[in-house]
Amino acid sequence: MDSLNQWQPLSYDQKLGFVSEYGKDLLSLLNPRKEEMILDLGCGTGDLTYEISRSGAKVVGIDASAEMIGHAREKYPSLEFRIDDAQKFRLEPCCDAVFSNAALHWMKDAEGVARSVWNTLKPGGRFIAEFGGAGNVSTIVNAMTDVLTAEYGIHAAARNPWYFPSPGEYSSLLERQGFTVLVYYFERPTRLHDGQDGMLSWLGQFGDDFFHGLSPDEIREACIRIGEKVYGNLWRDGAIYADYKRLRIVAEKPDHHK
Secondary structure (H helix, E strand, O other): OOOOOOOOHHHHHHHOOHHHHHHHHHHHHHOOOOOOEEEEEOOOOOHHHHHHHOOOOEEEEEEOOHHHHHHHHHHOOOOEEEEOOOOOOOOOOOEEEEEEEOOHHHOOOHHHHHHHHHHHEEEEEEEEEEEEOOOOOHHHHHHHHHHHHHHHOOOHHHHOOOOOOOHHHHHHHHHHHOOEEEEEEEEOOEEOOOHHHHHHHHHHHHOHHHHOOOOHHHHHHHHHHHHHHHHHHHEEOOEEEEOOEEEEEEEEOOOOOO
């Protein structure tokens, strides 16, 4: 397993490309238009930023990970990417839309995100996003908690880096900021690559926070044990299907001059 607590862009692209693939469906809701200014929030390695740019829109991608931004700049040198914190970024109210795929559940200061998005949108601007909702990957989280508590004495819940709100919770948060909101909540079982090793790849990319203080050998053994625990519920058709539950957001900053 690779070193802890850093994004691994090459592995992300090679083994977790489904993140961007599912995001392409979200682009139809964004419906980017020529000359619009669009911000891709939590852009990762830039694949969806590039897809947005193909519409003729002007697009900027931001991500807190220097590794991800570095890889995005290598892949798409003609596009603008910035290292920034989506929970407290500052841009002038210049954007027609803010787009975010599979990123907001890493941002526990959800009110900070909503405020930052609001401040960067023009009146009438839209916020289109999809991320993990209540119960997302609960089978995997429960298996991690069981293994790490029983075998390593780790209080896994205290290390959980994710924010998985209910539809009502997130709608209320955005409405308090001033948005008008539509929220969709749905199950999306997601096939992981690498067959029986699919859980190892997923944990290696997304589970770093849970494994602090363990040696590489201990981490690998813990991941194998976690994989064994989830097989009964998540294994089918020769692969692990992670129990994803998603929130899809269509929100608008009202234009009082309409």
